Amino acid sequence: MADGAPRYPKITEQGLAELRERIGVPITNTVEPWNYEASRDAIRHYAHGIGDDNPLWCDPDYAAQSKFGNIVALPSFLFTTSRIVSGYCGGLSGVHAMWAGADWTWYKHTMRGDAISTEATLKDLIEHKTRFAGRAFQQIYNVKFYNQDGDPLAECDSWVFRTDRDEARERGTKYTESRGRVEPYTEEQLAEFSKLYEQEEIRGSAPRYWEDVQEGDELPTMMKGPMTVTGFICYAQGWGGLYIRANKLAWKMQQKHPGLGIKNRFNVPDCPERVHWDEDFALEVGAPGAYDYGPERCSWLTHHLTNWIGDDGFLHKSKCQIRRHNPDGDAIMINGTVDRKFVENGKHMVEISQVAKTHRDELSASGAAIVELPSRAG
Structure with a gap:
């Protein structure tokens, strides 16, 4: 590679035109999901991958005594049942993709034993100018989820940003200042983090009634981190990743999609x-x-919400926007505020805003949600 020559494939007008031709066309040729079924182990592995020990997802004896009579899958478990919703994107071979957000709507619970099927389409392709990588394209997919009876479980718009890797490395001004700023924590800081974990409340079987919630109420702070590569791998174990393959299966994927094979320090794709x-x-x-x-x-963010609403609540909508990377070493605090209470079609709803910030007070992610709570009126 000559000095100054691009190392990675670039975004081209031809590639963009070919990608736009896919908008609205059902996606039928994609890699299989990590999970086809909501088994006991699959649900538990995903819950533990995000550090969620809610017994409704993880403890069969507890779940048997709940109103459901069985283990329930946490709402975000559906990420494991579609590679598309998780960031597996087509077109622009070899061009970097960063998953950047999702807008979920859930219609009913996913239960232990459910078999999940999906329908996916490319919804839109939107150009942006970014500080991080200059010209970038927001690639939005829509995925619908069904159980074995054909009942709609949820649908989601999720998106990735496609950026030129060389451009991002050279420009990267938004993130340059965070490099090297994660310093060793003091014992006092670690004690504060420990306290937040110790105080984490799972509402569980104690109903949180709509009448007892007031606009302006604050949700308890939820701690995540400090980030470690071990934690990232724990998530990949429950979620399945997009391109993590071994030996012959890795070779087969790279033969089908050559842009996925990026040479490492041994010159191995x-x-x-x-x-x-x-x-x-x-x-x-x-x-x-x-x-x-x-x-x-x-x-x-959805873990923060399900802890708060309890077993009798239902997470109906959640929109998350990723604002920056959380590098190894960062600690994240998630907070939420009740913005509105309302009744819609006889259901008692609460609208909540969420903010996730690093221990340096940098915005990591923002969220907005609508949850249904039980009413004392029945």
């Missing part, structure tokens, strides 16, 4: 997903270091 555990590669693409997964952070 390896997956682009290693930005989440390979510090040097993360820096090459303009990130501040190995960092967390986007769907992981979205799932933290």
Whole structure:
């Protein structure tokens, strides 16, 4: 490679035109999901991958005594049942993709034993100018989820940003200042983090009634982190990743999609997903270091909500927007505020805004949700 020559494929007008031709066309040729079924183990592995120990997802004896009579899948479990909703995107071969947000609507609970099917389409392609990578394209997908009876479980618009890797590495001004700023924590800081974990409340079987909630109420702070590569791998174990394959299966994927094979330090093609555990590669693409997964952070926000609403509540909508990378070493605090109470079609609803910030008070993610709560009126 000559000095100054691009190392990675670039966004081209031809590639964009070919990608736009896919808008609205059902996607039928994609890799299989991590989970086809909501088994006991699959649900537990995903819950533990985000640090969620709610017994409704994880404890069969507890769940048997609940109104459901069985284990329930946490709302964000559906990330494991579609590669598309999780960031597997087509077109623009070899061009970097960063998962950046999701807008979920749930219609009913996913229960242990449900078999999940999906329908997916490319919804839109929108150009943006970014500080991070200059010209970028927001690639939005719509995915619908059904159980074995054909009942709609949920639907989601999720999006990735496609950016030129070389441009991101050279420009990356939005993130440059965070490189190297994660310093060792003091014992006092670690004690504060420990206290937040100790105080984390799972509402569980104690109903949170709509009448007892007031506009302006604050949700308890939820702690996530400090980030470690171990934690990122824990999430990948429950979620399945997009391109994590071994040996012959890795070779087969790279034969089908050559742009996925990015040479490592041994000149061996390896997956682009290693930005989440390979510090040097993360820096090459303009990130501040190995960092967390986007769907992981979205799932933290929904974890914050399900802890608060309890077993009798229902998470109806949640929109999450990723604002920056969470590199190895960062600690995240999630807070929420009740913005509005209302009744719609006889259902008692609460609208909540959420903010996730780093321990340096940097905006990590923002969220907005609508939850249904039980009413004392029945």
